[in-house]
Each structure stands twice: as C-alpha cells, then as structure tokens.
Amino acid sequence: MQRLRVRYAKRGRLRFTSHRDISRAVERAVRRADIPVAFSAGFSPHPKISYAGAAPTGVASEAEYLEIGVSRHCDPQRLRADLDASLPPGLDVLDVVEARAGSLADRLEGSTWELRLPGADPEEAAGAVEKFLAAGHVEVERLTKKGMRRFDARQAVRSVAVTDGNERTAGQEPGPPCVILRMVVRHETPAVRPDDVLMGLRLVAGFAPPSPPEVTRLAQGPLDATTGEPADPFELDRAGGDL
C-alpha cells in the first residue's frame, strides 16, 4: 500500500476547528476528490488516514501533518492539488510526499510557535522571558481530561525570542502595541503547549497580556542540533528521489 504524507495549514477562522472536526473534513474531502483511500478491514471499516501532533482548537498552524494510505498508486502532486481543492478554504494543503521509511510521528520532535499578544508591552514581555529562561523549572497547572495536572513548562522550551509586532515601515501609522513571541518547544509528555509557557511567564514575572493570544504553529519536525529549530520532516522521504 502506498502511503502519502501531507503537510497542511489551518488558517484564519478555521483555527477554531477541533481535531475531530478536521478529521471529518478530511474524510469528506478525500471522498469528494475521488482519492482511492484504503479502508481498514473489519466490521466497521475506516479510511486509513492518521494524524500526527495536531494543534489545539483555537491555534492556527502552518505545519500540520497527516498520512493517507491509498489502494491505488497516486501522484503526490496531483493528490496535493485535488485534496486542496476539496478542502474548505483555510484548511490548505501545502506539501505531499510519498512515505519512504520510518514513522512520521517519531520525526515530529518539536514545534516552532508564534504567539501574537495584542496590547502587551514589549519590555515587560522581554523581562518575563528572561526570568523564565533563567529558571530551571517552572511548574504550571492545566485542566486535562484526567483533571488538574501539574508539570514543568520550562525544560521543553528550547528558545524564546521576543519581537515588537508593532514595528512599521516608515510612513505608516503605528498601530496598537503588540508583542510577538517566537518559541521552539520540544514535544514531551505531558505536552507543553504555548499557553502553558504563557502561564509560566505569568508565574515567574506576573506577565499577563490583556487579551487572548493569537497562536500559530510555524513548523514541526526533527530538532536540528546546530540551529535548534525544527527541520523539514519530509526531508528523509524526499532524499532518495523516485522509488
């Protein structure tokens, strides 16, 4: 069975889709696009589509991944175009490769997140980040399905960069203040999510942005030892050329 790996984006208002919403939308898009998806055997067959590391509801993403098993050979570029045309705008297919070896989920070691914090003060943010990075452990709490959990939000964070999101080129009116945090976070269990890091900033420095953050996942992949950033997880699939 041929397996195809798909990178897709979750943009704009579609960021409010949950993981279940996306999986229904993808199944329908696959049917609309006439993609010969393979089905599991058994009493109630399911299409062979698996998802790796889905971003939380409310978080936009430029780097979501899924894998489709097909019963007939498909050209990755054709599948990319067909699937993209069948998905609602805002769920956009960016890249498709044929799977070669290994597990895609295992390659997704870390993510780059961008948090836009409208109304937050850049200096205050920079101070909070400095304190956070200086700490060895920052215990945070989050309500999970299993109840309130306490865990460390510091160790998984590889880097955090603070920029002023309000910088405008000359001649433009300055808008309201806005801080952008760009952070690389390793995937761990329990997962440390961007809002956990925000909670950590509040705990170590009392930093509390006035409105909800606008979060976007920019990349997911194997963490590069030299750059410290996630690399393209499809590199290994592309490396060998045509099979």
Added chain:
Amino acid sequence: MSVSRNLMPTSEIAASRNLMPTSEIAVESLFPRLEPLLPKVQKPIQYVGGELNSTIKDWDEATVRWALMYPDAYEVGLPNQGVQILYEILNELPETLAERTYAVWPDLEALMRSEGVPQFTVDAHRPVRAFDVLGVSFSTELGYTNLLTALDLAGIPLDAVERTGEDPIVLAGGHAAFNPEPIADFLDAAVLGDGEQIAIAISEVVREWKGEGRPGGRDELLMRLASTGGVYVPKFYDVEYHPDGRIKRVVPNRPGVPSRVFKHTVMDLDEWPYPKKPLVPLAETVHERFSVEIFRGCTRGCRFCQAGMITRPVRERSITTIGDMVEVGLKESGFSEVGLLSLSSADHSEIAEVAKGLADRYEGTQTGLSLPSTRVDAFNIDLANEFSRNGRRSGLTFAPEGGSERMRKVINKMVTEEDLIRTVTTAYSQGWRQVKLYFMCGLPTEEDVDVLGIADLAKKVIKAGREATGSRDVRCTVSIGGFVPKPHTPFQWAAQCDHETVDRRLRELRDALRGDKEYGRAIGYRYHDGKPSIVEGLLSRGDRRVGRVIRAVWEDGGRFDGWSEHFSYDRWMAAAERALSGEPVDVDWYTTREREEHEVLPWDHLDAGLDREWLWQDWQDATGDVEVEDCRWTPCYDCGVCPTMGTEIQIGPTGKKLLPLTVV
C-alpha cells in the same frame, strides 16, 4: 415585569440600535468583534461559518436580503432540510441573498451582551437587523424562547407593533407555524406549508415594494403580503374572547385582509430537487449525512400525527430524481451516508427499486444508506437487506406508538401484534441484534393496562428473537414519550393527559420491564418524563395570551427549552401563573381540558385544507373503534385537502430503474 440581570436593559438596546448600520448603509462584518470572544466559548467552530457549499453574495447587489434562522443550536439547526432548501433557492434568485443564523449558547450570549455584539449570520457575519426578512423555521414550539433571545440580541423590538422601517419583517414557518398564535405578538407574519414557492413570491413582493421606494412603509408591505391570502399577518386580526376565556371569534381588523389564510403545497417535487449542494459543516452536527426527501406528505391517517395531517397529499419524488439527487449530493458533499427521508419512507411506491438501485450503484464505495422512518407493515426484509448491503446492521427502529391493540385502533396506527412479531423475528434471524420500539404515553382513552401492554410486547419480541436465532444475544429498546395533542389533527379537541398520570404509568412500565427475570436484561428502557410535554402542550394549542407566558419565561432566563439541561418546568409554571393572573384561563385550561365541537380554536382561521367536520368525525371514530384506510390505496374519504387546495396525490410507480453510474 421583572428583568433578570443577564438581560440587556432596554435603554442599552436602544443605544446599540442607533449604532447599528441599517440596510441601506454599508453593512460590515461583525467577525472582527466576534473573533476575540470565540476562544472563551464552547465549540467556537459553530459560529465561524465557512461551510462547504455556503454562499456569500454581495450585499449591495441584492435588493431582497433574507436572514434564515433555525432557533436552536447550530448542531441541530444546520442539518435542517427546510432551512437548507430555502437558503439555496433564495441564493439562486437574482437580486436576492440569504444567510443563516442560529441560536447562540448562553456562554456566547453573555459575552455578546457585555461586548455589545448583536445577533449575526454565520455566512458573512452581518447583523441580523440589517436584513429585510428574518425567516424563522419552527419545527417545534420549544424554540420560541430562542426566538426572543435572537430578536433581543439583534436589537429588534420583541413586540411586532413597535418595529420600524429599520427592522426586518420577522416571518415564521415550519410545522409549528400552523398555530403561530402563542408567538403572534412577536411575529410580523407567518407562512403555512411548503416554503419553496412562497419564499420566492415574498421576495418578489419585497423587491417591488422597495423598488417603488417603500410606499406606505412597513404596514403596506405587510398588507401586500396579507392580501394574497398566503401570508398570515397576526396584527391584522383581532381576537375576541368569551367571559369564560374561550375565543369568541378571530376577525380581520382592516379591509382587504382575507378571513382565512391558506397553506402552501408544492406539486411535482421533481421540479424542486433541493438541496443540490448540501451544506457540509466543520462542526459536528446531529445528522452527518446527505438527506433526500423521497416524498412529502403522508395519508396513513395516524390521528396523533400533525405532520401527517398538515402535509397532505402525498407527493413522491420519482426514482430517477432521487437517484440524481443522491449522485449530485454525494459528489458535492463527500458525505458517506445517505438518508432517504419522509414521514414513512418504506411507503414510497418504488422503494424496493430505489433501495436496490442505490445499493448497486454504491456497492464497494463505503456508502451507507438509511431509511429513518419505517412502518412495521411496510417493512420487508429484502428492503432491509438492500439497505445494509454496503454497511452495518446496526439497528432497526419501529414505532407501534400504542402498547395495546385497542390503543393502536384509537390512534389509527393499524399495526397488529402479529405484524410486529413477524417483522422483528425476520430481522433477528437475518442478523440484526437490536430493535428499537417507539411508543407514546398519555394517548386519549389510555388506561394503565395499555401502557403495561408495552412490557408484554417487548418480552414477546425478545422471546421470538431468541427462538429465531437460538441465541440469547438479542436486544430491544423501548423508547417512550408523552403524547401532546396538536392543532389540525383529530386529537386537537382532546384532553392532554396530566403529567402525574404519565409519570406514574412510565414508572409502572419501568418496573414491569426491569422486574422481569427472564427478559428484563435484554430490554432497554428510555423515557421522557411528562412535565415537558405539558409545556409543549401549552405552546402547541395556546392562543395569543400564551405569548405573555413565553415572554415571562424568557425574561426569567428561559432558553433552549428543547434541552433537558436548560428546560425548567417550574419556571414555566411560575411564569404562567404570573402572566395569566387576571385571566379566566390557566395551564390546565390549555392542556388537560377537552374542547367541545364548536369551540373556536386559536388556529381555526389558518387553513391546512382539512375539513373541520371530517376532523371532528375522525375524533369521534377514534373512540368508536372505527379505522381509516390510506387514500393512496383506497377511495378518497373526504379529508378535504385536495379539493380545498387544488392538489392531488402524486405517486408512482414510474416503472423506471436506476442505471449504474458511468465511471468517467
């Protein structure tokens, strides 16, 4: 009149109204103001729109703008066929646009009030008040409080008489609109029956009136609609009462308003193959499938069934149109299940050919077929096998409705115990393991023994199933709810059973089922207590005075009355006591009181085509052991609909077959 804290004070509504754009000023999207609220609410995806096949038309290029509302949560409202059909038809018209709006949950309602965000459409997030018509589809009366929330959030005055040229025409449709009197004060207009043609006709009237520069304002527009006899404008009718509280008469209060308003019936459903492009939501909804209405109307003559009475006569879609609609609908939506809808789907004259044709066409494509409403006596195993050929044998559902033979004669649901046992035995022996049986409690003339008869029936079903399969692995679920007498049915005169009696019978039935050592564990029991039925009864057969009760409940915080976690019987009763004090009527008067033949009923001036004398005679026959046959197969029994409405029965067979789909 008390206003609870979570409601926006009237002064604020007035203030926000002035800030809101009207239909002739540029109407901007509310989404930038809504978006920051969404991370704070449950299931935000339901408010963002963007469904596959949804349509956003240019505001300025349209003359007639409809906001279509289903007054329940998005997950219930989105799949509604009526709204989807009208949405598509109206958006196909030139100079016309339609967008959709749904009831927002209390968490978002509170944020919208605190942030001053008005009721919005999910398509382009335009303010509902900016539209020309707000069309609200009422499948059930339990959406009435949600109408008030939407009006209030939109900044539209609740009382129709207080609305101005800045407000849309608030128009009700759907089955509950066959007695819109309880919400008459909140409506500008109501329409009875099929919406396809009348929605187009109303659009035309609005377009002409706007084109002429809106002569005579709002009242002239309403007058133009009312004078057709096909649109009910409540404020053009006065209701007079007898001192004892009964209605004396309902009369037009101005010249040119007809004394009766007629329902609409679309003939030749093949010419109206909607929905063509079903809306495919991102959010999870109650029906995740493509639904095709295979026929409209039902003449089986079940006396409790309002749908069967008000949608006559039967009009079938032909097998070829059904096949085409399924093909287009699946292609457009990507759904993996097809539902063949109607009031009794196995009664379609070519249902066997439809089932076989569709099962052949979609063999091996993982496409499921379902037949949601099936009569025991129309069911046959070949049909069931076709429907499960490409999928699961999950469960079969039948609705004998009455637990005893006598009861089923009273309600004219002519299903014998032998029919039922034979059918379920076949089903069990063909591999089904689960059968669901639907019943009602509190039917006219019902005694305890009729309800306890359900337990005997369920045990016989299991016994037969075990014998047929040689296995103890068969189950049956009994679902039962309280009966509510409905307008335009033979039971419109009946006394509704009090909730104490209903609850006692439901408890006794539960004990009879659970206490049985041999069969009890094979029988599931689901029931709804009797109190909500009393409120539904009040709203179903209420008159204009009940509007005060609805308003009082809403002001006290009543929302989402169809949801048990939101519904409060005590709130309704307390509100009714306050709102009806000083009147000679109360909740019992509306619900548990039997009406006399000549009492003027609140909906008598609204004509569903049914001959009142025939309805009364059928009510007498109910208690006199007289059954009515189906006019599709036996001579006409003069219910009155066809001659009054100029309609006729439209059924097959056409003799045509579904050909295999050609692979491109």
